Amino acid sequence: MTWSIVARDAQTGAFGILCASKALAVGAVVPYGAGRTGAIATQALANPFFGVDGVRLLQEGCSARDVVAALSALDEGRDHRQIHLVDREGGVSAYTGSACIGWSGSVEGPQVSVAGNMLTGQQVVDESLNAYVSASALSFDERLIVAMEAGERAGGDKRGRQSCAIRIWTEAPFPSFDLRVDDHPEPLKELRRLWRLAHQGYVPFQTALPTRLKPAGCTDRDAVYRMCAEYAATWNAEHAE
Secondary structure, three states, rough: OOOEEEEEOOOOOOEEEEEEEOOOHHHOOOEEEEEEEEEEEEEEEHHHHHHHHHHHHOOOOOOHHHHHHHHHHHOOHHHHHHEEEOOOOEEEEEEOOOOOOOOOEEEOOOOOOEEEEEEEEOOHHHHHHHHHHOOOOOHHHHHHHHHHHHHHHHHOOOOOOEEEEEEEEOOOOOOOOEEOOOOOOHHHHHHHHHHHHHOOOOOHHHHHHOOOOOOOOOOOHHHHHHHHHHHHHHHHHHHHO
């Protein structure tokens, strides 16, 4: 009862998911991933263990195809599930159970997969994929948003819209970009508003957080504030409407 895009950014190696649904808080159930590992979306009658166990299998070096085969083989509810993912090499794989409600299915491109169920038609995933591929000049986060906006214009979830979420993983096991719209009449429009707001401070602030190579992060508050302000000024100039 959801549709989503899962991708690896060829330029940065980041992994991302954007999901949308006519259900409350889709971001609490669908997206899983980790930096340098991959990203997984579990949907339809979602199985969160597909996300948890799938990430572990990816960390162990399994390919996207192997992960889908392993997870679906062990789940007696597989006919009601949908899963798609991208692995650390950019390989993609998807599975749609035979009992998923139509329209259901997936399409894929280089290092990207779009899948959904209970959609108005295949044009939703096709238009999402086309928009993503065509938007290669944009930043990874905006590319994901543009893709889902195109799919929504093509019909989206046939029941309507309620929630959406975006997560991006770069180096760490936790997301470096994580925004959710849990209940809104126009969730993708609200997500785009939050996306613009995030680039005023949230996005640059992530670079000040601790990392494995720099465990203390940046603790100079003035330097952090200055860096965030400079980033926002540059970003706003580049994205002036």
